[in-house]
Amino acid sequence: MGFIELEGISKNFGCNTVVNELSLSVKKGEFVSFLGGSGCGKTTMLRMIAGFETPSKGSILINNVNVSNIPPARRKLGMVFQNYALFPNMTARKNIGFGLRISGIPRTETEKRVDEMLDLIHMTQFGDHYPHQLSGGQQQRVALARAIIVKPGALLLDEPLSALDAKIRIQLRDDIRAIQQQLGITTIYVTHDQEEALSISDRVAVMREGRIEQIGTPLNIYNRPATSYVASFIGTLNMFYGSVVDAEKGVVTVGESLLRTAESISVDSGKTVRVAIRPEALSLFNNETMSDANFLPGRIETIKFLGSTVRFIIKFEDKFISMDCFNTPQFKMPQKGEQVSVTFSREACQILPGDAIPFCYHE
Amino acid sequence: MPDISAQGRPHTTDAGHISFFRLYAHRIRRQARWLGLAPFFIFLFAFMIIPASSLIVGSFQDNTGALTFDNFIHLLKPNIVSSYLITINLSATTAVLGGLGGLLIAYAISLGGLPQGIRSFVSTFSGVASNFAGVPLAFAFISTLGRAGFITVLLRSIFGIDLYDTGFNLYSFWGLSLTYIYFQIPLMVLIIQPALDGMKKEWREASENLGASAFQYWFHVGIPVLLPSLSAAVILLFGNAFGAYATAYALTGGLINLVPILIGAQIRGNVLHDPNLGYALAFGMIIIMTASIIAYLWLQRLSSRWIK
Amino acid sequence: MDKMNSEKMIRKSFSWFWLIAGLLYFFLPLLATFLFSLKGKKGVLSFVAYQHVFADPNFLNTFRFSLQMSVCTVLAGLGIIVPTAIWIHLRVPKAKPVIEFFTLLPFVIPPIILAFGLIRCYAKPPFALTTSPALLVAGYVVISFPYIYRAVDAGLSVMDLQMLTEAAQSLGAGWGSILFRIILPNLRTALLSAIFLTFATVIGELTLAVLLAWPAFGPYMAFVGRDLAYEPAALAILSFAMTWGAIMLIQIASRGVSGSRFSSGDIH
Numbered sequence: 001m002g003f004i005e006l007e008g009i010s011k012n013f014g015c016n017t018v019v020n021e022l023s024l025s026v027k028k029g030e031f032v033s034f035l036g037g038s039g040c041g042k043t044t045m046l047r048m049i050a051g052f053e054t055p056s057k058g059s060i061l062i063n064n065v066n067v068s069n070i071p072p073a074r075r076k077l078g079m080v081f082q083n084y085a086l087f088p089n090m091t092a093r094k095n096i097g098f099g100l101r102i103s104g105i106p107r108t109e110t111e112k113r114v115d116e117m118l119d120l121i122h123m124t125q126f127g128d129h130y131p132h133q134l135s136g137g138q139q140q141r142v143a144l145a146r147a148i149i150v151k152p153g154a155l156l157l158d159e160p161l162s163a164l165d166a167k168i169r170i171q172l173r174d175d176i177r178a179i180q181q182q183l184g185i186t187t188i189y190v191t192h193d194q195e196e197a198l199s200i201s202d203r204v205a206v207m208r209e210g211r212i213e214q215i216g217t218p219l220n221i222y223n224r225p226a227t228s229y230v231a232s233f234i235g236t237l238n239m240f241y242g243s244v245v246d247a248e249k250g251v252v253t254v255g256e257s258l259l260r261t262a263e264s265i266s267v268d269s270g271k272t273v274r275v276a277i278r279p280e281a282l283s284l285f286n287n288e289t290m291s292d293a294n295f296l297p298g299r300i301e302t303i304k305f306l307g308s309t310v311r312f313i314i315k316f317e318d319k320f321i322s323m324d325c326f327n328t329p330q331f332k333m334p335q336k337g338e339q340v341s342v343t344f345s346r347e348a349c350q351i352l353p354g355d356a357i358p359f360c361y362h363e
Numbered sequence: 364m365p366d367i368s369a370q371g372r373p374h375t376t377d378a379g380h381i382s383f384f385r386l387y388a389h390r391i392r393r394q395a396r397w398l399g400l401a402p403f404f405i406f407l408f409a410f411m412i413i414p415a416s417s418l419i420v421g422s423f424q425d426n427t428g429a430l431t432f433d434n435f436i437h438l439l440k441p442n443i444v445s446s447y448l449i450t451i452n453l454s455a456t457t458a459v460l461g462g463l464g465g466l467l468i469a470y471a472i473s474l475g476g477l478p479q480g481i482r483s484f485v486s487t488f489s490g491v492a493s494n495f496a497g498v499p500l501a502f503a504f505i506s507t508l509g510r511a512g513f514i515t516v517l518l519r520s521i522f523g524i525d526l527y528d529t530g531f532n533l534y535s536f537w538g539l540s541l542t543y544i545y546f547q548i549p550l551m552v553l554i555i556q557p558a559l560d561g562m563k564k565e566w567r568e569a570s571e572n573l574g575a576s577a578f579q580y581w582f583h584v585g586i587p588v589l590l591p592s593l594s595a596a597v598i599l600l601f602g603n604a605f606g607a608y609a610t611a612y613a614l615t616g617g618l619i620n621l622v623p624i625l626i627g628a629q630i631r632g633n634v635l636h637d638p639n640l641g642y643a644l645a646f647g648m649i650i651i652m653t654a655s656i657i658a659y660l661w662l663q664r665l666s667s668r669w670i671k
Numbered sequence: 672m673d674k675m676n677s678e679k680m681i682r683k684s685f686s687w688f689w690l691i692a693g694l695l696y697f698f699l700p701l702l703a704t705f706l707f708s709l710k711g712k713k714g715v716l717s718f719v720a721y722q723h724v725f726a727d728p729n730f731l732n733t734f735r736f737s738l739q740m741s742v743c744t745v746l747a748g749l750g751i752i753v754p755t756a757i758w759i760h761l762r763v764p765k766a767k768p769v770i771e772f773f774t775l776l777p778f779v780i781p782p783i784i785l786a787f788g789l790i791r792c793y794a795k796p797p798f799a800l801t802t803s804p805a806l807l808v809a810g811y812v813v814i815s816f817p818y819i820y821r822a823v824d825a826g827l828s829v830m831d832l833q834m835l836t837e838a839a840q841s842l843g844a845g846w847g848s849i850l851f852r853i854i855l856p857n858l859r860t861a862l863l864s865a866i867f868l869t870f871a872t873v874i875g876e877l878t879l880a881v882l883l884a885w886p887a888f889g890p891y892m893a894f895v896g897r898d899l900a901y902e903p904a905a906l907a908i909l910s911f912a913m914t915w916g917a918i919m920l921i922q923i924a925s926r927g928v929s930g931s932r933f934s935s936g937d938i939h
Contacts, residue, residue: 052568072572411776414788488697602779642787
């Protein structure tokens with residue numbers, strides 16, 4: 001039994017279903033992210049756990065207690081909001097100590113714990129600043145301290161970093177993870193940023209249209225996407241329509257090229273599937289290439305220099321494929337217009353069911 | 364002659380005097396832009412600032428134009444002191460009551476979860492009603508609560524209650540207050556609405572999340588955050604009532620000893636015959652209005668830091 | 672059902688309660704005044720009071736006078752404030768806080784003080800203006816200056832004047848065509864709301880008119896109120912309807928213009 005149990009949760013606003021029969025079990029001390037685009041129901045789900053919305057169906061259990069009818073004030077969960085939501089009339093200290101003050105903890109005790117918190121978030125010298133005197137990143141640190149000082153059963157974060165600059169975002173992201181690990185607090189994190197979700201979480205739940213499309217470790221989600229939606233949502237991906245030639249041996253055709261996969265395909269021969277290949281799994285043909293790898297002949301159309309990596313857009317037949325190479329000193333940069341042979345291992349070639357919605361993700 | 368100002372750059376590294384000259388020309392050109400505002404300021408000074416200042420000057424003069432402080436000593440006459448007290452009392456009463464009523468209605472339409480249509484209706488109506496001051500408003504209350512007013516008659520004929528026997532009088536302090544509140548409430552709705560809209564719902568949620576009750580939220584967060592805007596708005600209402608002439612004039616015909624009525628009577632020359640005392644009365648009013656606008660601006664600045 | 676919903680219910684019924692109490696307070700006098708205005712003839716409800724009002728030549732004369740004054744006020748007010756506001760936005764943005772400070776002054780100097788000051792300054796030579804309606808109009812312009820300025824300023828703020836004029840100049844437009852073909856058409860909504868608000872204020876204005884002794888509509892109403900019973904009620908209803916009409920016109924103007932802008936954007 002997990003620490004937080006979501007059992008068949010649905011939420012309708014009018015005739016609009018925002019969360020649809022969602023179930024999930026979160027272990028004590030685990031860090032789980034809800035990842036998805038806007039309108040996928042991730043924030044609504046978080047707000048139902050916090051108690052700001054009531055589920056239309058299903059139940060929420062926290063530590064084996066059904067909290068569905070317990071008001072937010074008595075759920076003992078810490079919440080961090082996207083826009084910080086610091087009380088503007090209170091200093092950082094007062095904000096952090098709010099939860100303790102209203103529950104009648106003695107003043108000296110409160111002050112001591114606030115000091116500890118300020119230390120934990122590296123803001124000792126900012127205790128007497130008002131929110132409007134703090135930067136966005138500092139405000140969010142204070143908000144985090146305010147949420148965890150009351151020792152909540154779980155920490156809920158609703159896109160806490162999306163209003164911040166890129167650099168601060170990464171730093172604060174690492175700090176959140178470090179504090180979470182230090183306190184061992186069960187955490188649910190909502191974000192639309194895949195890099196954020198992958199880098200911070202124990203498990204990631206990719207959400208779409210009110211359901212969990214796939215849940216797994218970041219590694220799993222990235223390397224073994226279960227659906228083409230997950231595959232396309234996470235990272236850059238080359239995706240092609242292909243048809244199965246030999247399901248048993250794992251052979252498909254994409255256009256006129258024959259590709260082999262590492263495992264047998266669960267779709268019947270002759271059926272249409274999608275073939276997904278990560279750009280970083282591709283390389284240029286050289287003598288070290290394994291003989292049983294896949295090959296695609298093509299012509300370099302565009303070269304994008306991205307710093308540590310170089311992205312090539314290569315045309316083969318009437319399709320385009322992206323390839324990422326590391327910019328190492330040994331790397332011999334091919335020229336635009338050059339004819340090349342792209343190679344990738346059997347493992348890199350992933351087969352996904354061919355959905356009815358025709359779409360091709362290509363950057 | 365070449366146009367120096369056109370090529371004037373402030374930071375040329377030529378010989379000192381040329382650079383200084385160019386800097387100066389540039390400044391002149393920039394200052395000249397303010398001249399474009401001259402017609403506006405001339406108008407404003409001619410028809411607002413100078414006339415108002417002349418009253419202040421006049422309040423320090425006697426009939427011959429010599430400097431005197433007698434006018435201010437006359438302000439201490441019991442009837443004038445009492446008129447200031449009544450006016451302050453009326454303005455404060457209607458500002459507080461109207462402010463409270465306006466706050467409750469603004470709260471109802473912004474945070475109370477009422478349908479959107481009601482909100483826009485109330486906003487429009489507030490625009491109308493806050494402009495519906497003066498003579499017509501006085502007539503409306505006379506027709507409603509005057510001695511022969513509709514509700515007075517209705518109460519008498521149906522319930523046998525005579526409002527005027529219970530001590531109520533439309534032409535008294537409370538009658539006037541009731542009438543003033545009619546334009547104070549909608550004005551309050553219009554002023555305080557933006558402040559209420561600036562209250563983030565996340566503040567409420569964050570405080571609930573930390574275990575606070577609704578009362579604790581309002582006590583620790585809601586009211587402290589609103590307080591500067593609330594007091595600023597009430598001060599504005601106070602000034603609004605203090606300067607109101609038309610409603611009081613039409614309703615009481617000058618029976619109640621209010622400062623604006625006194626000043627009006629002074630202008631028309633039918634009660635007092637000392638114009639310089641009139642100027643001192645006006646000066647007193649300007650001081651009270653200035654004090655309230657300064658307090659208003661200060662509180663506004665305080666609250667704009669919090670509510671954006 | 673549960674506690675959360677009951678709390679929401681409490682908040683909602685609290686809101687409804689105060690809303691309804693407010694509506695009663697605001698509409699009861701209006702309804703009572705309306706019914707009172709219909710009692711002009713004994714025993715029956717009739718519009719006789721309204722007939723009396725319209726038949727009174729003074730009604731028409733004073734109303735016409737106030738209408739003329741409002742037209743003059745609108746023209747003079749816009750004539751002074753629109754160029755000033757445009758100039759501030761284009762050339763002296765630093766002046767903005769200064770002007771905003773001056774928009775607060777009519778609050779410190781209410782009409783009663785203004786009238787007093789105007790009389791003191793302009794009753795005797797060299798500026799004997801009290802016999803000219805121009806002084807009344809000047810006073811009205813001062814009173815309505817905050818509304819007009821704020822409306823025009825709001826209109827200018829949303830359209831990025833600097834960029835628009837630079838774009839127009841780069842396309843070869845002169846100042847005349849910039850003003851009449853770009854700025855003013857975009858200001859239409861702001862100007863309309865300034866105009867209607869000024870009308871609503873000036874038409875029934877009492878203080879300045881009565882103290883400067885002009886036969887305007889405001890003093891006329893006050894005069895009627897002294898002697899008659901039902902006609903004042905009819906006048907109150909009429910002026911409420913006029914104020915409401917002016918505010919509704921502002922709303923329609925702002926909606927209509929933004930609507931047409933949207934549809935013309937669709938065509939391009």
